[in-house]
Amino acid sequence: MTVSDATTELLTLDVRRSNHSAWFTSSGALVLIAFLSVAPWVVPAEFATTLMNFYILVIMATMWNLLAGYAGMVSIGQQAFVGLGAYATLYFALKGVNPFITIPLAAVVCGLLAVPITYLLLRLRGGYFAIATWVVADTALLYIGTIALLGGGTGRLVPGLQNLTPAQTAHYSYLAAWAVALIVVGGTYFLLRSRLGLVLASIRDNEVAARSAGVNVRAARRTIFIIAAAGCGAAGAVLAISQPFIQPSSVFSLQWAAEMLFVSMIGGLGTIEGPIIGAIIFFALQQSLQQDGAWYLIIFGTLAVVVALWQPRGIWGAFRDRFNADLLPVGYNVKKRAGVNGPPSNEQ
Amino acid sequence: MSQLLEVNSLYVHHGQLCAVDDVSFTLPEGEILAIVGANGAGKSTLLRTIAGLQHQTSGSIVLGGDDIGKLTPNRRVRRGISLVPEGRRLFASMTLEENLLVGASHANDGPFTVKRIYELFEWMPARRKQSVWQLSGGEQQAVAIGRALVANPRILLLDELSLGLAPIVVEKIYALIPEIVAHGVSILVVEQDVAQGVSVADRVLCLLEGKTSLVGTPSELTAQQIDRAYFGTDLASSAPGALST
Amino acid sequence: MTWLNILIQGALIGGFYALFACGLSLMFGVLKVINLAHGDMAVVAGYVAVFLTPHLHIPEIWSFLIVVPIFGALGYVVQRTLIQKSIDRDPFTTLLVTFGLSVVIENLLLEAYSANGQTVNIGSLGYESWHPGSIFYISYVSLGVLGAAVLVLLILQLFLSRTSTGRLIRAVADDREAAQMSGANYRHIFGIAAAIAFATVALAGIAYGMMTQFAPTSGGVNLLFAFEAVVIGGIGSLWGTLIGGIALGIAQQFGAHFNVEYQILAGNVLFLIVLAIRPQGLFGRKTALS
Numbered sequence: 001m002t003v004s005d006a007t008t009e010l011l012t013l014d015v016r017r018s019n020h021s022a023w024f025t026s027s028g029a030l031v032l033i034a035f036l037s038v039a040p041w042v043v044p045a046e047f048a049t050t051l052m053n054f055y056i057l058v059i060m061a062t063m064w065n066l067l068a069g070y071a072g073m074v075s076i077g078q079q080a081f082v083g084l085g086a087y088a089t090l091y092f093a094l095k096g097v098n099p100f101i102t103i104p105l106a107a108v109v110c111g112l113l114a115v116p117i118t119y120l121l122l123r124l125r126g127g128y129f130a131i132a133t134w135v136v137a138d139t140a141l142l143y144i145g146t147i148a149l150l151g152g153g154t155g156r157l158v159p160g161l162q163n164l165t166p167a168q169t170a171h172y173s174y175l176a177a178w179a180v181a182l183i184v185v186g187g188t189y190f191l192l193r194s195r196l197g198l199v200l201a202s203i204r205d206n207e208v209a210a211r212s213a214g215v216n217v218r219a220a221r222r223t224i225f226i227i228a229a230a231g232c233g234a235a236g237a238v239l240a241i242s243q244p245f246i247q248p249s250s251v252f253s254l255q256w257a258a259e260m261l262f263v264s265m266i267g268g269l270g271t272i273e274g275p276i277i278g279a280i281i282f283f284a285l286q287q288s289l290q291q292d293g294a295w296y297l298i299i300f301g302t303l304a305v306v307v308a309l310w311q312p313r314g315i316w317g318a319f320r321d322r323f324n325a326d327l328l329p330v331g332y333n334v335k336k337r338a339g340v341n342g343p344p345s346n347e348q
Numbered sequence: 349m350s351q352l353l354e355v356n357s358l359y360v361h362h363g364q365l366c367a368v369d370d371v372s373f374t375l376p377e378g379e380i381l382a383i384v385g386a387n388g389a390g391k392s393t394l395l396r397t398i399a400g401l402q403h404q405t406s407g408s409i410v411l412g413g414d415d416i417g418k419l420t421p422n423r424r425v426r427r428g429i430s431l432v433p434e435g436r437r438l439f440a441s442m443t444l445e446e447n448l449l450v451g452a453s454h455a456n457d458g459p460f461t462v463k464r465i466y467e468l469f470e471w472m473p474a475r476r477k478q479s480v481w482q483l484s485g486g487e488q489q490a491v492a493i494g495r496a497l498v499a500n501p502r503i504l505l506l507d508e509l510s511l512g513l514a515p516i517v518v519e520k521i522y523a524l525i526p527e528i529v530a531h532g533v534s535i536l537v538v539e540q541d542v543a544q545g546v547s548v549a550d551r552v553l554c555l556l557e558g559k560t561s562l563v564g565t566p567s568e569l570t571a572q573q574i575d576r577a578y579f580g581t582d583l584a585s586s587a588p589g590a591l592s593t
Numbered sequence: 594m595t596w597l598n599i600l601i602q603g604a605l606i607g608g609f610y611a612l613f614a615c616g617l618s619l620m621f622g623v624l625k626v627i628n629l630a631h632g633d634m635a636v637v638a639g640y641v642a643v644f645l646t647p648h649l650h651i652p653e654i655w656s657f658l659i660v661v662p663i664f665g666a667l668g669y670v671v672q673r674t675l676i677q678k679s680i681d682r683d684p685f686t687t688l689l690v691t692f693g694l695s696v697v698i699e700n701l702l703l704e705a706y707s708a709n710g711q712t713v714n715i716g717s718l719g720y721e722s723w724h725p726g727s728i729f730y731i732s733y734v735s736l737g738v739l740g741a742a743v744l745v746l747l748i749l750q751l752f753l754s755r756t757s758t759g760r761l762i763r764a765v766a767d768d769r770e771a772a773q774m775s776g777a778n779y780r781h782i783f784g785i786a787a788a789i790a791f792a793t794v795a796l797a798g799i800a801y802g803m804m805t806q807f808a809p810t811s812g813g814v815n816l817l818f819a820f821e822a823v824v825i826g827g828i829g830s831l832w833g834t835l836i837g838g839i840a841l842g843i844a845q846q847f848g849a850h851f852n853v854e855y856q857i858l859a860g861n862v863l864f865l866i867v868l869a870i871r872p873q874g875l876f877g878r879k880t881a882l883s
Contacts, residue, residue: 127621130688131629135865305694453775
């Protein structure tokens with residue numbers, strides 16, 4: 001074909017951000033958001049607490065997914081920032097700051113702490129990066145455990161919440177978790193639709209090609225790592241407020257890493273909906289296996305392994321492939337405009 | 349005379365790119381076939397597919413009457429196909445002798461033993477305990493050939509022997525080829541350097557963008573024919589702006 | 594004299610770390626896989642030695658004679674099935690799968706045997722030590738483990754350099770495709786490397802049980818040490834792993850000297866420093882990281 005033929009073809013194409021399924025989301029989402037915002041007053045207290053823990057997991061899984069699914073960095077050390085966020089909250093609360101105000105502060109602190117860490121870790125790839133993140137988390141755990149002011153190894157109660165009634169604490173914690181989850185998931189959605197999102201997709205598809213097209217791969221990865229650190233820090237802060245007795249072994253636990261990873265894998269790596277769906281399955285499983293201790297981790301872990309080997313795109317990935325539906329579209333939809341060279345066709 | 353190797357309508361894809369496009373040829377016993385073509389014409393892909401390192405999309409590869417298309421690379425070595433890959437790819441942590449020994453680990457019966465290789469390349473015995481990264485480019489190429497020979501192949505596949513080597517070194521290496529054939533090994537040699545390929549071959553096959561563009565014996569083919577087949581157009585007659593389809 | 598004691602205790606534990614880590618190093622060098630369940634295999638071996646070999650009327654101290662070969666076979670099977678499948682997908686998948694396996698194994702052990710500490714019963718030998726100069730305490734078990742580590746590394750080194758299979762393993766580690774071109778069935782070679790890794794880590798797990806208590810989560814903490822030892826010593830070098838293990842052990846003893854809480858922290862700090870200054874480790878090659 002000649003150059004002029006190609007140009008004519010281009011002019012006949014429509015480039016859109018979403019297809020019909022996104023309209024379902026927008027309306028459905030508003031209803032859901034409205035309901036969840038008043039949930040503590042509407043549903044039983046236990047359920048509200050479960051929802052709150054669900055939000056915390058969604059925040060962490062979304063951040064892990066951002067790191068691994070979009071930026072290609074598998075981390076088993078994000079619990080470092082969960083713990084650091086929790087302890088930042090403790091620290092600021094001890095200095096007299098209202099615990100709820102500490103949440104954004106904790107996120108900022110974790111983001112700042114992440115910067116020097118990136119210089120250490122980002123030259124590592126694959127498994128080395130993964131284990132190095134784990135060492136960082138372990139180091140953070142051990143170090144915090146030596147600080148007497150923060151309760152050392154035994155832990156400490158987060159001050160500033162004692163003058164509230166239990167109901168008020170529960171309600172405010174819920175709202176805090178809900179607000180942070182909305183911001184984090186919404187923020188991730190807009191981030192991925194932005195230029196940075198396109199950069200990440202290009203790195204994920206072909207790093208060498210991206211580099212030669214001028215993409216600063218290292219800077220993009222650094223940015224994502226810092227964002228993920230801040231997000232996990234916020235999750236940790238909310239965790240601290242909800243508990244509110246925190247100790248290093250719980251907030252820095254490797255279990256968070258396992259949960260983040262399994263939830264994202266099963267739900268669907270590299271999608272925004274995936275972590276949410278994975279978290280729903282996780283909690284459903286946990287509720288039904290309440291009495292059986294570690295079984296839900298065993299089952300969930302096995303499920304994650306099975307998914308990784310046989311259906312790496314996860315549940316949402318499989319659903320999206322079959323139905324070509326996107327609740328939270330971040331890609332581009334290319335359609336031929338109707339009437340020129342035939343009826344419209346869908347390509348993504 | 350039955351053919352030692354038959355390649356029939358071979359298609360090989362790298363993702364969406366068709367690297368080998370409906371290529372067919374035969375190689376009788378004792379023959380040297382040179383496959384020439386520009387960079388990216390599909391020559392290395394063709395060799396790698398014959399060796400089993402790449403999957404063909406369709407078509408067949410028949411060795412001594414058997415279709416070997418489904419065999420893994422190590423099985424094909426047993427059947428008598430040895431590849432000397434582009435870039436030598438010696439085992440960098442090992443000595444010269446260890447490299448040869450690895451080549452001999454799954455060897456067929458035949459005239460080539462490590463001892464025989466040492467006779468073929470007289471400089472090797474003295475340096476057999478040296479690490480291969482200490483050797484020059486030409487010496488490494490010799491070790492790579494030795495490593496493949498020691499498996500006693502029926503067909504030796506040589507991929508871009510001349511890359512990165514000084515012309516005089518290349519000549520010395522090519523001088524060995526008749527001796528190798530004299531031991532009963534058939535050779536498929538891939539070359540970007542047309543002159544070198546044509547000088548040693550019984551027949552020449554030229555690839556252009558994955559397709560066969562020319563086949564014949566060196567005596568049949570003129571330089572202009574080869575040029576045309578290599579580049580896809582007569583250099584003198586191409587007009588600016590027009591693309592050939 | 595305390596400094597000498599730090600060095601000695603560090604070297605003793607370093608031997609254990611090296612034994613634990615050589616399988617990890619081998620699997621990474623040959624298969625290019627980091628097995629995050631490596632540590633848990635050691636713990637499983639410990640549980641098998643304590644709970645299952647007594648059924649065969651074998652004293653626990655000799656249990657390794659049965660357990661080690663079984664784990665070797667297990668390693669071959671696991672590699673040819675699960676791990677190979679992960680490798681065929683991408684390196685990402687191997688990390689996720691081995692991590693998932695690690696969590697599953699730990700929690701299965703927790704369900705089956707609870708979180709109580711277990712030890713491998715070796716009678717009074719476990720408590721006796723050598724008293725040179727009435728100043729140092731060198732426990733016989735630790736000395737034995739160091740000796741076993743050095744022996745295993747020696748055998749492994751000889752195997753890799755002198756035998757045909759060992760050469761093939763090194764060839765596959767250097768260039769998998771070139772090894773295939775020389776007739777090697779790389780999946781089989783991977784299997785052998787995994788078998789060696791599982792066998793050595795099983796031995797390390799039983800050794801651990803002789804030295805101290807172990808619990809379902811012990812695998813994780815030892816994996817961390819093993820990994821640190823490999824990185825400090827240098828990827829791709831068996832003796833480097835021994836040196837790395839000893840360096841780690843000494844660093845940990847050094848930290849413990851000031852405050853027990855600093856023990857593991859000191860090791861982590863050494864690891865992070867090596868990562869910052871000389872990421873390929875003391876004896877590693879620069880290309881090893883990408």
